[in-house]
Amino acid sequence: xxxxxxxxxxxAHVVAQLVRFGWLEAKACAxxxxxxxxxxxxxxxxxxxxxxxxxxxxxxxxxxxFWFAGWDDRADTATILxxxxxxxGFELVKVTIGSWHYPDPGLLTIAGVPVFAGFMYAAVGSYVxxxxxxxxxxxxxxxxxxxxxxxxxxxxxxxxxxxxxDVRSALAVLLVYVTTGTxxxxxxxxxxxxxxxxxxxxxxxxxxxxxxxxxxxxxxxxYPHQAQSWxxxxxxxxxxxxxxxxxxxxxxxxGRWRRSxxxxxx
Numbered sequence: 001x002x003x004x005x006x007x008x009x010x011x012a013h014v015v016a017q018l019v020r021f022g023w024l025e026a027k028a029c030a031x032x033x034x035x036x037x038x039x040x041x042x043x044x045x046x047x048x049x050x051x052x053x054x055x056x057x058x059x060x061x062x063x064x065x066f067w068f069a070g071w072d073d074r075a076d077t078a079t080i081l082x083x084x085x086x087x088x089g090f091e092l093v094k095v096t097i098g099s100w101h102y103p104d105p106g107l108l109t110i111a112g113v114p115v116f117a118g119f120m121y122a123a124v125g126s127y128v129x130x131x132x133x134x135x136x137x138x139x140x141x142x143x144x145x146x147x148x149x150x151x152x153x154x155x156x157x158x159x160x161x162x163x164x165x166d167v168r169s170a171l172a173v174l175l176v177y178v179t180t181g182t183x184x185x186x187x188x189x190x191x192x193x194x195x196x197x198x199x200x201x202x203x204x205x206x207x208x209x210x211x212x213x214x215x216x217x218x219x220x221x222x223y224p225h226q227a228q229s230w231x232x233x234x235x236x237x238x239x240x241x242x243x244x245x246x247x248x249x250x251x252x253x254x255g256r257w258r259r260s261x262x263x264x265x266x
């Protein structure tokens with residue numbers, strides 16, 4: 001009889017925790033959802049100016065709204081802007097070598113890359129920043145220097161892979177190595193959980209791959225294999241996103257380190 005009573009309570013607790021976690025994740029994704037929603041609306045609503053120009057203004061407005069509403073603090077907003085610049089640099093190289101292209105990029109454009117493109121990377125930065133606050137993230141066994149060096153190598157490889165040898169696979173192995181034993185601690189309700197850091201990278205990469213499929217379907221950018229008609233983004237992009245998440249994570253984590261937040265060792 002005791003077992004039969006405890007099981008429903010345990011099941012109810014699990015469901016409640018999943019709902020709480022889902023709500024926190026939804027709040028963490030608020031900026032990203034706003035950007036994708038604007039992208040979707042731009043395909044449905046007639047605009048008096050070029051679509052990507054309007055989206056650039058919209059991205060600035062969303063950033064300012066989150067700041068003035070207190071949803072992102074000054075440090076978070078600075079991090080988001082830094083992500084925007086890092087993302088634009090990445091886009092400039094990739095568009096130049098033909099990895100993808102933007103249809104009718106508009107006036108607010110740098111070398112064929114709409115300024116709006118940076119906000120898609122800023123959305124990733126916003127998610128990491130907001131998740132850090134909302135889930136009270138801490139790290140155990142984190143190797144800041146080694147992980148940062150891998151992140152720099154990942155970013156450099158993505159920039160140079162069009163001209164030099166692509167060592168993405170080797171970097172993936174190296175990333176797994178330097179994050180072995182690293183745990184990310186997060187809080188849902190009154191319960192503290194932990195997860196291997198590399199697992200969190202992969203899980204975020206899955207959702208980014210889904211968002212990428214939605215974005216390309218909405219015409220945000222076009223890969224070569226989508227030139228004739230839309231097709232799903234290759235599954236190989238999952239590992240690419242997992243590696244890029246490492247770059248995003250290091251950029252945010254370095255800010256938290258400078259603010260002297262506690263980092264447990266176990």
